[in-house]
Amino acid sequence: MTAYELLLIGGGAGVGKTTVAWEVSALLQGKGTAHCLIEGDYMDQIHPAPDDDPRRTAITEQNIAAVWSNYAALGQHCLIYTNTVSVLEEPMIARAMGGGDIRATCVLLTAEEASVRQRLAQREIGSQLSAHIERSLRMARHLDEEAPPGTIRFPTDDRSVQDIAVHVLQAAAW
Template sequence: MDRAEVLLIGGRAGVGKSTVGWEVSDRLRVAEVAHAIVEGDFMGQVHPAPPDDPHRAAIAERNLTAVWANYAALGHRRLVYTNTVSVLAETEGTFRRAMGADVRIVRVLLTATDATAEQRLRGREIGSELQRELAGSARKARLLDERAPADTVRITTDGRTVMDIAAEVLAATGWVTGREERDG
């Protein structure tokens, strides 16, 4: 396979993007499917933000481009990428510039109710960010619901196991046949 492919796992804070991304990666490893995984939130983590890049999009793209070049040099053609808003149409250019104009993009939006997201955030946010995370999570859930492209696969995470969610996410990619996954 010469064409690069990226699985974008997006969703509000507390929906389980990182956990599901790592479970997808584990299933791909077991099925011996070559891939790389990137936690997109880390690609733009710099403070203060560059004056010419207040939303950190440019530095995140530069970092993704550099990291992907390293993975591609090793022969990788598949990327699992988790980030809240990665599924939005306006991010498509970032992935085309970083991974190649003909990259195949699979968008998966994980969803959860406010109550589920709050429960999960309360379990992980032990510092001063809880209130900001709760407010931001609700705001991003509305934004993603309204603006995710029509080809985005929406997967509810409420009351489901990580393994079940990851299986559904992975099915959207076509990267693993049923036999490979069962045998792994």
């Protein structure tokens, strides 16, 4: 049976999940390490949600399974997956990868409220800035309380993306 590596990067909006994941990917490319990256925010973008899947968990799992099966068919063994709640969804993501021998590393990126507000204000130009900030702060509290044992936390305030990515990669031991 094939062994797989799974790096889950989670955290509230504005902590740098996607940016850090892309930097981790760049570091891995520089080392010649085969891997793939799935941005989980795009795995459940459907409206309205299916009647039998109001939280969109089933469609998320199906979409991850479909994308992963394509990567696995190309011989990939290492998956970086980013999503706000990814560290809470390890069992579902492992199922989507076909189960079996999967070594997962859960990373929770964090940031102080002032940093989140500043970062989201820079990128959110629509009418939902206040609601987006409040959701992010609420989710950060939830993730802090519910993250599974062994989750590695990295604050992102006043740190370079490169520094954070190096530490994330060291934590995953890839």
